[in-house]
Amino acid sequence: MSELGPIDEYQDLFENAPCGYLTIGPDGRISKVNATLEAWTGFSADKLIGQRLHQFLNMAGRIYFETHIAPLLRMQGFFNEFALDFETAAGQRLPVIANAAERRNSDGTVLFTALVLIKATDRRRYERELINSRSELRKGLAIERETAELREQFIAVLGHDLRNPLAAISAGARILQRSGTLQDDKELRVLDMMNTTVTRMSGLIDNILDFARGRLGDGITLSRDANRPLQPVLEQVVDELRTASPDRSIETSFAIMEPVNCDRSRVGQLASNLIGNALTHGAAYQAVRVGAKTEDGVFELWVANAGEPIPAIAMGKLFEPFFRGDIRSSRQGLGLGLHIASQIAQAHGGRIDVTSTPDETRFVFRMPLQSN
Amino acid sequence: MDVLTRNNVRESGRGLRAIVFAHGFGCDQNMWRFVAPEFESDFKVILFDHVGAGGSDLSAYDKTKYSTLDGYADDLVEIGSELGLKDAVFVGHSVSSMIGILASLKAPELFGRLVLVGPSARYIDDGDYIGGFSAKQIAELLEFLEDNHMGWSAAMAPSIMGNPERPELAEELTNSFCRTDPEIAKAFARVTFTSDNRGDLSKVTIPTLILQCSEDIIASEEVGKFVHNSIPGSEIVFLKATGHCPNLSAPAEVVSAIKAYV
Numbered sequence: 218m219s220e221l222g223p224i225d226e227y228q229d230l231f232e233n234a235p236c237g238y239l240t241i242g243p244d245g246r247i248s249k250v251n252a253t254l255e256a257w258t259g260f261s262a263d264k265l266i267g268q269r270l271h272q273f274l275n276m277a278g279r280i281y282f283e284t285h286i287a288p289l290l291r292m293q294g295f296f297n298e299f300a301l302d303f304e305t306a307a308g309q310r311l312p313v314i315a316n317a318a319e320r321r322n323s324d325g326t327v328l329f330t331a332l333v334l335i336k337a338t339d340r341r342r343y344e345r346e347l348i349n350s351r352s353e354l355r356k357g358l359a360i361e362r363e364t365a366e367l368r369e370q371f372i373a374v375l376g377h378d379l380r381n382p383l384a385a386i387s388a389g390a391r392i393l394q395r396s397g398t399l400q401d402d403k404e405l406r407v408l409d410m411m412n413t414t415v416t417r418m419s420g421l422i423d424n425i426l427d428f429a430r431g432r433l434g435d436g437i438t439l440s441r442d443a444n445r446p447l448q449p450v451l452e453q454v455v456d457e458l459r460t461a462s463p464d465r466s467i468e469t470s471f472a473i474m475e476p477v478n479c480d481r482s483r484v485g486q487l488a489s490n491l492i493g494n495a496l497t498h499g500a501a502y503q504a505v506r507v508g509a510k511t512e513d514g515v516f517e518l519w520v521a522n523a524g525e526p527i528p529a530i531a532m533g534k535l536f537e538p539f540f541r542g543d544i545r546s547s548r549q550g551l552g553l554g555l556h557i558a559s560q561i562a563q564a565h566g567g568r569i570d571v572t573s574t575p576d577e578t579r580f581v582f583r584m585p586l587q588s589n
Numbered sequence: 590m591d592v593l594t595r596n597n598v599r600e601s602g603r604g605l606r607a608i609v610f611a612h613g614f615g616c617d618q619n620m621w622r623f624v625a626p627e628f629e630s631d632f633k634v635i636l637f638d639h640v641g642a643g644g645s646d647l648s649a650y651d652k653t654k655y656s657t658l659d660g661y662a663d664d665l666v667e668i669g670s671e672l673g674l675k676d677a678v679f680v681g682h683s684v685s686s687m688i689g690i691l692a693s694l695k696a697p698e699l700f701g702r703l704v705l706v707g708p709s710a711r712y713i714d715d716g717d718y719i720g721g722f723s724a725k726q727i728a729e730l731l732e733f734l735e736d737n738h739m740g741w742s743a744a745m746a747p748s749i750m751g752n753p754e755r756p757e758l759a760e761e762l763t764n765s766f767c768r769t770d771p772e773i774a775k776a777f778a779r780v781t782f783t784s785d786n787r788g789d790l791s792k793v794t795i796p797t798l799i800l801q802c803s804e805d806i807i808a809s810e811e812v813g814k815f816v817h818n819s820i821p822g823s824e825i826v827f828l829k830a831t832g833h834c835p836n837l838s839a840p841a842e843v844v845s846a847i848k849a850y851v
Binding site for chain 1: 615726735736766782807833834
């Protein structure tokens with residue numbers, strides 16, 4: 218048992234508690250402090266008592282006390298877990314966490330306000346480090362975002378600027394073709410190759426521009442028209458790809474019996490991307506099969522090819538931008554084709570599904586005939 | 590957006606003439622809870638929260654608009670025109686004193702009397718002018734505000750706004766009168782303590798009363814006298830109340846001073 222009597226024990230607990238005690242009288246002046254607080258602040262009780270608390274706080278703490286703590290104490294009678302910085306007699310900063318509560322008479326008048334102060338040097342340093350690292354992260358993130366946006370703007374501008382020289386090459390090739398000056402088989406093959414390359418490149422540029430536009434917030438915009446037929450657009454896409462890949466076979470079966478409320482050139486772009494993908498990755502010696510039909514209120518377009526199945530780990534990433542499968546052909550693109558195709562599908566309220574087995578790899582685009 | 594919802598405007602009282610109470614930096618319209626009811630028998634009493642504080646619509650907080658006191662004054666003018674206020678009494682605490690002055694200059698018909706409680710036209714010292722604070726101290730305050738988040742949590746904020754009657758939220762209502770999104774609190778502190786409206790004071794032509802507390806470290810007696818001397822024809826009353834918030838610490842004295850003037 219302690220050698221101190223019960224009263225002394227309480228007295229000792231007050232004076233030497235491992236926290237600071239302080240009371241403020243109804244006149245707003247400090248009326249009591251314990252020995253711990255005297256030791257922490259370096260001010261003796263007679264220096265503290267009779268003064269206003271804010272005289273021992275730093276300026277920020279003073280303002281905060283007046284604008285937040287004092288009003289809250291008056292409105293709710295207590296205020297817990299607030300941070301304050303004392304200024305010690307030696308001019309040091311003493312960070313504390315404080316709880317405060319008013320003691321009132323039965324008639325509601327304030328008897329005194331009690332404060333408990335816990336030294337919080339380490340805790341506050343830790344919190345400040347957290348706050349600092351958060352603001353560093355925010356700064357870094359802002360810079361990253363800005364860079365990303367610049368990069369995407371650059372892509373958009375680049376894609377746009379590539380179109381003009383390409384159009385010039387394309388026009389030049391057409392002039393040569395029409396002029397009939399090229400007779401030699403070899404020369405004509407070169408001309409075909411130029412046309413093929415122009416078609417492929419303009420497809421790539423379209424994808425780049427769509428990607429950049431999507432990233433820059435405009436997204437894929439549609440101009441839907443249900444009144445005009447979709448089939449001729451698909452046939453034209455297939456023709457272009459046949460021209461571009463004369464040594465490959467593309468088989469079609471179209472049965473579009475009802476109007477499809479879609480952006481026809483966008484769906485053409487989607488078909489071109491899917492077929493282009495099949496030509497790149499499918500077995501060279503087997504035909505790429507393309508079909509389209511309307512049934513039960515749904516438009517369906519499918520593209521199938523033979524060849525090695527898509528590896529399971531690649532399946533989940535197929536539609537991500539810049540995703541490319543294993544490099545099997547020099548004709549690898551940017552990895553934007555399937556991404557853009559899926560964006561077009563989504564813009565139409567539809568989706569693209571993939572199945573891939575050793576027999577066949579099949580992409581199926583489905584969308585409702587009518588938009589809601 | 591509905592202005593009255595945006596600023597959580599509350600109307601009460603039976604009088605014809607309106608009296609508008611505006612809270613300062615720190616808490617919300619609850620700062621007037623012991624003062625405003627005393628005017629309900631003779632006035633139409635209007636309380637509101639500045640955007641960012643209390644029950645205001647936080648989604649209306651616009652960094653650019655509220656980077657000057659003008660943004661807050663524009664809101665006050667909008668509230669006034671929405672309620673059709675003319676010749677009203679404006680009572681502004683702390684920074685809202687200047688917000689009220691700015692609003693009265695924008696819309697001269699709005700207020701017929703200004704009561705400024707603890708006003709300061711500039712908090713930072715400037716040459717011979719003593720505002721009471723150095724620029725460095727204000728910078729420290731902005732940093733210090735981050736140390737006191739008052740239990741603010743972005744996730745719970747929307748649930749407590751406008752639901753004070755829900756008992757399960759009572760715990761979370763602790764500190765809610767003065768709890769503000771830390772980013773907004775910091776921005777409001779910055780606009781408050783870096784404001785300089787000394788040039789606007791001489792433009793005031795409305796009868797103005799200044800209530801000056803004793804021992805107010807935020808708006809000292811010198812600062813109050815400066816406002817008084819700069820507003821032509823203004824009156825100043827020195828309160829016995831100490832500190833910066835006599836509306837809470839000495840409501841009776843504040844009520845009688847305002848009543849004597851209006």
